[in-house]
Amino acid sequence: MITIKSYCSVRNHQLKLNGTTLLAKEKELLFSDFIKSAYDLNGSTYLKFFKMDDLCKLAFIASEFLLKNRKLSEQYGAENVSLVFANTSSSLDTDLKYYQTVKDFPSPSLFVYTLPNIMLGEISIRQKFKGKNAFFVFEAFQAEFLCNYATRLLNDKKAKAVIIGWVELLKENYEAFLCLIEETESGTELTKENLEKLYTDR
Protein backbone atom coordinates (compact mmCIF):
# COMPACT_ATOMS: atom_id res chain seq x y z
CA MET A 1 0.00 0.00 0.00
CA ILE A 2 1.27 3.49 -0.83
CA THR A 3 1.29 5.54 2.36
CA ILE A 4 2.08 8.97 3.72
CA LYS A 5 4.84 7.80 6.03
CA SER A 6 5.46 11.18 7.66
CA TYR A 7 4.87 14.86 7.04
CA CYS A 8 6.34 18.16 8.13
CA SER A 9 4.82 21.63 8.04
CA VAL A 10 6.39 25.04 8.58
CA ARG A 11 4.10 28.07 8.80
CA ASN A 12 2.88 30.76 11.15
CA HIS A 13 6.17 30.73 13.06
CA GLN A 14 5.71 27.05 13.86
CA LEU A 15 7.36 23.86 12.75
CA LYS A 16 5.42 20.61 13.12
CA LEU A 17 6.40 17.03 12.44
CA ASN A 18 3.52 14.57 12.03
CA GLY A 19 1.24 17.09 13.73
CA THR A 20 3.47 17.56 16.77
CA THR A 21 4.77 21.07 17.31
CA LEU A 22 8.57 21.07 17.56
CA LEU A 23 9.11 24.81 17.35
CA ALA A 24 6.79 27.74 18.05
CA LYS A 25 8.03 31.32 18.04
CA GLU A 26 6.41 34.70 18.55
CA LYS A 27 4.52 36.15 15.57
CA GLU A 28 6.67 39.28 15.43
CA LEU A 29 9.75 37.26 14.54
CA LEU A 30 11.06 37.82 11.02
CA PHE A 31 11.34 34.79 8.73
CA SER A 32 15.14 35.07 8.74
CA ASP A 33 15.24 34.77 12.53
CA PHE A 34 12.60 32.05 12.66
CA ILE A 35 14.33 29.85 10.11
CA LYS A 36 17.66 30.33 11.93
CA SER A 37 15.95 29.10 15.11
CA ALA A 38 14.74 26.03 13.21
CA TYR A 39 18.28 25.47 11.89
CA ASP A 40 19.65 25.66 15.44
CA LEU A 41 16.96 23.27 16.68
CA ASN A 42 17.89 20.78 13.98
CA GLY A 43 21.33 20.65 15.55
CA SER A 44 23.47 19.72 12.57
CA THR A 45 26.03 21.97 10.94
CA TYR A 46 25.56 22.64 7.23
CA LEU A 47 27.16 25.96 6.34
CA LYS A 48 25.74 25.96 2.81
CA PHE A 49 22.39 26.71 4.48
CA PHE A 50 23.49 30.29 5.11
CA LYS A 51 24.14 30.86 1.43
CA MET A 52 20.71 29.68 0.33
CA ASP A 53 17.88 32.04 -0.52
CA ASP A 54 14.82 32.09 1.76
CA LEU A 55 12.79 29.66 -0.38
CA CYS A 56 15.57 27.07 -0.28
CA LYS A 57 16.09 27.60 3.44
CA LEU A 58 12.40 26.90 4.03
CA ALA A 59 12.38 23.73 1.92
CA PHE A 60 15.71 22.60 3.34
CA ILE A 61 14.60 22.93 6.98
CA ALA A 62 11.33 21.08 6.31
CA SER A 63 13.26 18.27 4.60
CA GLU A 64 15.77 18.07 7.43
CA PHE A 65 13.05 17.37 10.00
CA LEU A 66 11.03 15.13 7.66
CA LEU A 67 14.02 12.93 6.89
CA LYS A 68 15.73 12.97 10.27
CA ASN A 69 17.09 9.52 11.14
CA ARG A 70 16.27 8.28 7.64
CA LYS A 71 18.88 7.38 5.05
CA LEU A 72 16.65 6.97 2.02
CA SER A 73 19.46 6.98 -0.53
CA GLU A 74 21.08 4.04 1.27
CA GLN A 75 17.80 2.21 1.86
CA TYR A 76 16.37 2.52 -1.64
CA GLY A 77 19.35 3.61 -3.75
CA ALA A 78 20.11 7.22 -4.62
CA GLU A 79 18.33 6.99 -7.97
CA ASN A 80 15.13 5.65 -6.46
CA VAL A 81 14.16 8.66 -4.37
CA SER A 82 12.14 11.34 -6.15
CA LEU A 83 11.10 14.88 -5.30
CA VAL A 84 7.90 16.52 -6.58
CA PHE A 85 7.31 20.04 -5.31
CA ALA A 86 5.04 22.94 -6.21
CA ASN A 87 4.17 26.47 -5.14
CA THR A 88 2.40 29.64 -6.25
CA SER A 89 5.08 32.33 -6.37
CA SER A 90 7.84 30.33 -8.04
CA SER A 91 11.13 32.08 -7.15
CA LEU A 92 9.60 35.57 -7.28
CA ASP A 93 10.92 36.53 -3.83
CA THR A 94 14.52 36.09 -4.96
CA ASP A 95 13.79 37.35 -8.48
CA LEU A 96 12.78 40.70 -6.96
CA LYS A 97 15.85 40.82 -4.72
CA TYR A 98 18.08 40.02 -7.68
CA TYR A 99 16.38 42.70 -9.78
CA GLN A 100 17.29 45.25 -7.12
CA THR A 101 20.98 44.35 -7.50
CA VAL A 102 20.90 44.52 -11.30
CA LYS A 103 20.70 48.31 -11.15
CA ASP A 104 24.05 48.37 -9.32
CA PHE A 105 26.15 45.19 -9.25
CA PRO A 106 24.19 42.04 -10.21
CA SER A 107 24.63 39.47 -7.45
CA PRO A 108 25.87 36.05 -8.66
CA SER A 109 24.81 34.40 -5.40
CA LEU A 110 21.23 35.68 -5.81
CA PHE A 111 21.12 34.87 -9.52
CA VAL A 112 21.69 31.15 -8.93
CA TYR A 113 18.48 31.05 -6.88
CA THR A 114 16.24 32.66 -9.50
CA LEU A 115 14.62 29.30 -10.28
CA PRO A 116 12.28 27.51 -7.85
CA ASN A 117 13.57 24.02 -8.59
CA ILE A 118 16.95 24.91 -7.08
CA MET A 119 15.45 23.82 -3.76
CA LEU A 120 15.17 20.30 -5.16
CA GLY A 121 18.86 20.43 -5.99
CA GLU A 122 19.82 21.67 -2.53
CA ILE A 123 17.87 18.85 -0.86
CA SER A 124 19.26 16.30 -3.30
CA ILE A 125 22.84 17.38 -2.59
CA ARG A 126 22.25 17.21 1.15
CA GLN A 127 20.48 13.82 1.06
CA LYS A 128 22.53 12.36 -1.83
CA PHE A 129 19.40 11.81 -3.95
CA LYS A 130 19.80 11.27 -7.68
CA GLY A 131 16.23 10.33 -8.57
CA LYS A 132 13.69 12.08 -10.76
CA ASN A 133 12.50 15.47 -9.63
CA ALA A 134 9.91 17.93 -10.83
CA PHE A 135 8.63 21.34 -9.85
CA PHE A 136 5.24 22.87 -10.72
CA VAL A 137 3.57 26.23 -10.26
CA PHE A 138 -0.12 26.20 -9.28
CA GLU A 139 -2.52 28.81 -7.95
CA ALA A 140 -3.07 26.72 -4.83
CA PHE A 141 -2.14 23.41 -3.22
CA GLN A 142 -3.18 20.55 -5.54
CA ALA A 143 -3.59 17.39 -3.47
CA GLU A 144 -4.92 15.36 -6.38
CA PHE A 145 -2.05 16.25 -8.70
CA LEU A 146 0.67 15.51 -6.15
CA CYS A 147 -1.08 12.31 -5.07
CA ASN A 148 -1.40 11.07 -8.67
CA TYR A 149 2.17 12.03 -9.57
CA ALA A 150 3.69 10.19 -6.59
CA THR A 151 1.47 7.16 -7.14
CA ARG A 152 2.49 6.96 -10.79
CA LEU A 153 6.21 7.18 -9.95
CA LEU A 154 5.89 4.34 -7.43
CA ASN A 155 3.58 2.13 -9.51
CA ASP A 156 5.75 2.53 -12.61
CA LYS A 157 8.84 1.59 -10.55
CA LYS A 158 10.43 4.94 -11.33
CA ALA A 159 10.94 5.50 -7.60
CA LYS A 160 10.77 3.63 -4.31
CA ALA A 161 10.18 6.74 -2.20
CA VAL A 162 8.80 10.13 -3.17
CA ILE A 163 8.86 13.39 -1.26
CA ILE A 164 5.98 15.59 -2.33
CA GLY A 165 5.75 19.15 -1.19
CA TRP A 166 4.22 22.58 -1.26
CA VAL A 167 6.85 25.22 -0.52
CA GLU A 168 5.63 28.78 -0.91
CA LEU A 169 7.40 31.97 0.12
CA LEU A 170 6.99 35.63 -0.73
CA LYS A 171 8.48 38.20 1.65
CA GLU A 172 7.21 37.35 5.13
CA ASN A 173 4.48 34.98 3.95
CA TYR A 174 5.71 31.41 3.95
CA GLU A 175 4.59 27.83 4.27
CA ALA A 176 6.12 24.45 3.66
CA PHE A 177 4.30 21.14 3.70
CA LEU A 178 6.36 18.07 2.83
CA CYS A 179 5.26 14.44 2.86
CA LEU A 180 7.36 11.30 2.60
CA ILE A 181 5.55 8.74 0.44
CA GLU A 182 6.58 5.10 0.62
CA GLU A 183 5.11 1.65 0.10
CA THR A 184 4.41 0.15 3.54
CA GLU A 185 2.06 -2.46 4.93
CA SER A 186 0.27 -0.06 7.25
CA GLY A 187 -0.17 3.65 7.76
CA THR A 188 -2.14 6.51 6.27
CA GLU A 189 -2.94 5.59 2.69
CA LEU A 190 -1.96 8.14 0.07
CA THR A 191 -5.25 9.43 -1.26
CA LYS A 192 -6.38 12.85 -2.39
CA GLU A 193 -8.70 13.05 0.63
CA ASN A 194 -6.06 12.05 3.19
CA LEU A 195 -3.51 14.43 1.72
CA GLU A 196 -6.01 17.28 1.68
CA LYS A 197 -6.94 16.59 5.29
CA LEU A 198 -3.32 16.65 6.45
CA TYR A 199 -2.76 19.86 4.53
CA THR A 200 -5.86 21.48 5.98
CA ASP A 201 -5.01 20.39 9.54
CA ARG A 202 -1.30 21.26 9.27
Next chain:
Amino acid sequence: MDALIAKLKTQIIEQLNLEGVAPDDIDADSPLFGEGLGLDSIDALELIVLLEKNYGLKIENPAEGKKIFSTIRSIAEYITANGKA
Protein backbone atom coordinates in the same frame (compact mmCIF):
# COMPACT_ATOMS: atom_id res chain seq x y z
CA MET B 1 48.76 46.22 4.40
CA ASP B 2 47.60 44.76 7.73
CA ALA B 3 44.71 47.23 7.93
CA LEU B 4 43.65 46.36 4.38
CA ILE B 5 43.82 42.62 5.15
CA ALA B 6 41.64 43.11 8.24
CA LYS B 7 39.12 45.13 6.21
CA LEU B 8 39.05 42.50 3.44
CA LYS B 9 38.38 39.71 5.94
CA THR B 10 35.32 41.57 7.25
CA GLN B 11 34.08 42.39 3.75
CA ILE B 12 34.49 38.79 2.55
CA ILE B 13 32.66 37.36 5.57
CA GLU B 14 29.77 39.73 4.92
CA GLN B 15 29.67 39.39 1.13
CA LEU B 16 29.90 35.58 1.13
CA ASN B 17 27.59 34.97 4.13
CA LEU B 18 30.26 33.02 5.98
CA GLU B 19 28.17 32.23 9.04
CA GLY B 20 30.14 31.43 12.17
CA VAL B 21 33.44 32.63 10.68
CA ALA B 22 35.25 35.45 12.51
CA PRO B 23 38.00 37.60 10.94
CA ASP B 24 40.56 36.01 13.25
CA ASP B 25 39.58 32.56 11.94
CA ILE B 26 40.88 33.46 8.49
CA ASP B 27 44.58 33.09 7.85
CA ALA B 28 45.69 35.76 5.37
CA ASP B 29 48.03 33.24 3.70
CA SER B 30 45.73 30.21 3.53
CA PRO B 31 44.14 29.20 0.21
CA LEU B 32 40.61 30.58 -0.21
CA PHE B 33 39.49 27.81 -2.57
CA GLY B 34 39.64 24.04 -2.32
CA GLU B 35 40.85 24.03 1.25
CA GLY B 36 41.03 26.85 3.81
CA LEU B 37 37.66 28.60 3.58
CA GLY B 38 36.48 26.12 0.95
CA LEU B 39 34.93 28.73 -1.31
CA ASP B 40 33.16 27.71 -4.53
CA SER B 41 32.72 29.13 -8.03
CA ILE B 42 29.81 31.39 -7.03
CA ASP B 43 31.96 32.79 -4.22
CA ALA B 44 34.62 33.57 -6.82
CA LEU B 45 32.08 35.64 -8.77
CA GLU B 46 31.07 37.41 -5.56
CA LEU B 47 34.73 38.28 -4.90
CA ILE B 48 34.95 39.83 -8.38
CA VAL B 49 31.87 41.92 -7.56
CA LEU B 50 33.38 42.87 -4.18
CA LEU B 51 36.57 44.17 -5.80
CA GLU B 52 34.67 46.16 -8.39
CA LYS B 53 32.09 47.56 -5.97
CA ASN B 54 34.44 48.48 -3.14
CA TYR B 55 37.73 49.16 -4.90
CA GLY B 56 36.78 50.01 -8.48
CA LEU B 57 38.91 47.16 -9.82
CA LYS B 58 37.74 45.04 -12.76
CA ILE B 59 39.23 41.61 -13.35
CA GLU B 60 38.66 40.56 -16.91
CA ASN B 61 41.35 37.92 -17.36
CA PRO B 62 40.32 34.61 -15.68
CA ALA B 63 43.95 33.47 -15.36
CA GLU B 64 44.76 36.68 -13.55
CA GLY B 65 41.78 36.15 -11.21
CA LYS B 66 42.99 32.73 -10.12
CA LYS B 67 46.29 34.25 -8.94
CA ILE B 68 44.70 37.32 -7.32
CA PHE B 69 42.12 35.33 -5.36
CA SER B 70 44.47 32.64 -4.08
CA THR B 71 44.70 34.18 -0.58
CA ILE B 72 43.51 37.24 1.32
CA ARG B 73 47.05 38.60 1.18
CA SER B 74 47.23 38.23 -2.61
CA ILE B 75 43.98 40.19 -2.95
CA ALA B 76 45.37 42.92 -0.67
CA GLU B 77 48.58 43.05 -2.68
CA TYR B 78 46.62 43.39 -5.92
CA ILE B 79 44.53 46.24 -4.50
CA THR B 80 47.66 48.01 -3.21
CA ALA B 81 49.55 47.52 -6.48
CA ASN B 82 46.66 49.07 -8.38
CA GLY B 83 46.58 52.09 -6.09
CA LYS B 84 43.09 51.48 -4.71
CA ALA B 85 43.88 50.76 -1.07
